[in-house]
Amino acid sequence: MTIFSRFARNFATVATLGLLVSSPIASQAQSDPITTKPLKAVTAQPQYLEKDDPWIYRGTDIPVDKEWLFGEMPNGVRYAVRRNGVPPGQVSIRIRIDAGSLYERDDERGYAHLIEHLTFRQSKYLKSGAAIPTWQRLGATFGSDTNAETSPTQTVFKLDLPNATDAHVAESMKLLSGMIREPALSKANIAADLPIVLAEKRENEGPNMRAANATRSVFFAGQRLADRSPIGTVKTLEAATPAKIRAFHDRWYRPENTVIVAVGDADPMMLAKLIEDRFGDWKVPGKPADQPDFGKPEAPAGTTGNAPVGKVETLVEPSLPRGVTYAILRPWHQVHDNIEYNRGLLMDAVAQAIINRRLESRARAGGSFLMAGVEQQNVNRSADATFVSVTPLGDDWQAALKDVRGVIADALAEPPTQEEIQREVDQYSVVFANQVEQRDLQAGAQLADSIVNAVDIREAVASPEVVQQVFTGMLDRFTPDAVFAATKRLFSGTVTRALMLTPDASDASSGALLAAMKEKVVATGETRVAGKPISFDDLPAIGTPAKPDLVAPMGVFDVKGVKFPNGVTGMVWRTTNEPGRVTVRVRFGSGYRAFTAQDAPYIALGKMALVSSGLGDLGEEEMDRISTGRKLGFDFDVEDGTFSFEGRTRPQDVADQLYLFAAKLAMPRWDANPVERAKAALTIQYNSLDTSPAGIINRDLDWLLHNKDPRFETPTPAEIAKTTPEGFRKVWEPLLKQGPVEVSVFGDIDVDSTIAAMGKTFGALSPRQPIPAAAATRKTTFPKGNDKPMVITHKGEPNQAAAIMAWPTGGGSAGLPESRKLEVLSQLFSNRLLDAVREGTGSSYAPSVGSNWPVDTDSGGYIMAMAQLPPEAVPVFFIEAQKIAEDLATNGPTPDELERVTEPLRQLLMRVQTGHAFWLNELQGATRDPNRLTTLNSMMDDYTKVTPAEMKALAAKYLTRDGGWRLAIMPEKQSQSEKK
Secondary structure (H helix, E strand, O other): OOOOHHHOOOOHHHHHHHHOOOOOHHHHOOOOOOOOOOOOOOOOOOOOEOOOOOHHHOOOOOOOOOOOEEEEOOOOOEEEEEEOOOOOOOEEEEEEEOOOHHHOOHHHOOHHHHHHHHHHHOEOOEOOOOHHHHHHHOOOOEOOOEEEEEOOOOEEEEEEEOOOOHHHHHHHHHHHHHHHHOEOOOHHHHHHHHHHHHHHHHHHOOHHHHHHHHHHHHHOOOOHHHHOOOOOOHHHHHOOOHHHHHHHHHHHOOHHHEEEEEEEOOOHHHHHHHHHHHHOOOOOOOOOOOOOOOOOOOOOOOOOOOOOEEEEEEEEOOOOOOEEEEEEEEOOOOOOOOHHHHHHHHHHHHHHHHHHHHHHHHHHOOOOEEEEEEEEEEEOOOEEEEEEEEEEOOOOHHHHHHHHHHHHHHHHHOOOOHHHHHHHHHHHHHHHHHHHHOHHHOOHHHHHHHHHHHHHOOOOOOOHHHHHHHHHOOHHHOOHHHHHHHHHHHOOOOEEEEEEEEOOOOOOOHHHHHHHHHOOOOOOOOOOOOOOOOOHHHOOOOOOOOOOOEEEEOOOOOOEEEEOOOOOEEEEEEOOOOOOOEEEEEEEOOHHHHOOHHHOHHHHHHHHHOOOOOEOOEOHHHHHHHOOOOOOOOEEEEOOOOEEEEEEEOHHHHHHHHHHHHHHHHOEOOOOHHHHHHHHHHHHHHHHHHOOHHHHHHHHHHHHHOOOOHHHOOOOHHHHHOOOHHHHHHHHHHHOOEOOEEEEEEEOOOHHHHHHHHHHHOOOOOOOEOOOHHHHOOOOOOOOOOOOOEEEEEOOOOOOEEEEEEEEOOOOHHHHHHHHHHHHHHHHHHHHHHHHHHHHOOOOOOOEEEEEOOOOOOOOOEEEEEEEEOHHHHHHHHHHHHHHHHHHHHOOOOHHHHHHHHHHHHHHHHHHOOOHHHHHHHHOOOOOOOHHHHOHHHHHHHHHOOOHHHHHHHHHHHOOHHHOEEEEEEEOOOOHHHHO
16 A cells, blocks of 8 residues: 655655646635535446455455445446545546556657647547647646646546536546547647657756666666656657557557546546446457566676675766765565555665664764665566665765765664664654544545556555554564664665766766775764654743733634734634644745845855754754654745745644744754755755756746846855855844744644744744844846847757746735736736647747736736747747737737636636635735735636736736846757757
């Protein structure tokens, strides 16, 4: 059962494997936000439900989750249906085909993914190009509500259908059946989709893709996974014909390879009947094809013993950070997915967590590596692997690798302490208990995906209660000897393989890496992470507790506003529909306005190191220990006009969460190691950002859109090198004391006890210092329009470029109604741009248009159109974008295209307003800014009752301003075709 995948830790190198891959709205939600529609009687019942022997549980002793209904039709189609009201009014449908890139023959590479595109292009009930507009009219947003994905082992078609009336669900199931069973795989459709697929391939090429390819090639040498990326090859894609594509489709798009999942706010019996009606008569001639042999990892000839070192390789990529990943590989076997097997997974998880905590502790203390981690993965039914990833702190990769291997060797030499084990067990106990508390909040889309994932890995599913029961039932098994045995299993295998990424060809070779991997490992002493337990009860008080001067309704639901004598304000809201879920958010200070140009490098450092630099007597290690057995969060962000702390917690930990945030303001700590570590991380990351248009966008776009304001610049390595821990404190210490504080606690809370906890923490703070006048009045500017684009270059692939066109708008809470209408305008623009440069020319895979409107400052907003393209298509982009802007300003949109935007927005609003996070985002700042409240009631109308005339007027107001600002990101190296 898939009980642990959500806790898997992500590491940079391992992650490359994924590349394989009209009432006011407030009054509408006054009732319980999560509601479900009354059941309608289904006159005709499904015939093939398996009430006594659900197909996904066959051969397992895992208790059946009775909320699911499973069926299997005579033709082999299997299905799973379930009623779910999160969000209300939505039904999520998944259709999984048991075929991905590993099922392709050598001359078919990329065909599974190409068919995914063609399936949306045209099919039995949808004419060419009609799929996206059809779903939009039904309220589904393209790309998020309607999507598909192809992996090495499966192709999955996804629909999250809002406003899921019986008629809409029936129509959607009809359309989907036509897409899966009878797509139009014509020459014309291939010609239309092939440029889009090639654009997707082109936009993903570069150092990261080469690293992903090398990762597969090394770790899965001799197996199909080694050289079968879902995107395919240019040669095979350009050779695609209707006959070849049809052959692949007929071979794998068959009933016995199909699983359909439907979850949502509808009668599951109706969902089952619709599936049977649309797929029950599906037949494909011929016998099913044999499943391909994915192969297995094998040791080098002539080697013996545990996991001998096999293939190693060094990849030189000047723009990528230095790093080593090695893997202990074992053959993947179909498991007997029973409770005992899952107990083993949980034991393995604790073993990994102990090693990872030791590695992190060593890195924090100033070790030779910036970060390192261990993770077991079953990869695409091709290997059971334990990956070890190492990012050196500097150039000495041998020392970093040796240190990490030494920590692992120590874990293999002696059992862990019971204290270490209990710490990890306590953490997982909180996680599993909180999942049970929040079981009614499981989103339908996530539940549908869980079935798809289980089928893909050939396992079952389990309810949160079962997961918790399995875990609590084995607590006495978590002994040092048992965890020690699990650790040994994790590092036992058939073969060990390694890959090193380096920016310097003289830095390493495959021979040097091989020698390092074969070097005898000496266990590192003193790796056990020990320390006395820390209790919040033992921590110093923030100050003298205070009772609020004022507790009064905010005028929205039951949200109460709170004001303390020291000037701290807050909002509290108890929701009844989200058990076990609480969000605490603290807004303070002046955000980006607080910094001068000279301070700018410390902004990025603050985002990374301010929290980890500690508070009071608690350093980073102590903060970890005090969090054991609790659910606490500590996110920090720098926003346009404010700073923010945020933590997602649970009811019993709210007081502790408030203490952590208040203590950071009242008694900050200034440890140097987190700053030095952040400096190293920023330096390593910087050079990798100039290897592609996307990297340049991430690095420079915010700075350029702010007219090269240094505060928004990504600091260079030279600028980072000049920073110091002392300078860090000098910049940040006064900022933690300045500006008003607003504390919001929304979710499953007791209001009175929460206000009391606020009084002990934030109410006890010393009075705040005012924001300096210079900071309060500091503005941002937008670059002037330019007919000739600004050009900057990247060092990546010669066939990659990007084009951006932007227009300034505004900012501030008084303009919130207009900002919402600008979002509608940007979506209209986006749909037209998609038609022009994706569907029309095939030059860009995912062009987009978005609107940004700062609420805390009165300037800085913009509408921006963007696309990645080949260099020769950049001028065309600017022509098309200008043409769209001018036409919207002159003629406005048609009623149909406006409906295709407003209906998805209406449905999106109806869905997201069911959670407290949405209202927290809308209400934040309202204790001092009444505009946040007065503009709420127009929200739904602002998004959904706009007219073509209003859109035309807005376009004329903003999209003709200064003619627009243009940016072209071009390759530093010209392609051969450009040189000719």
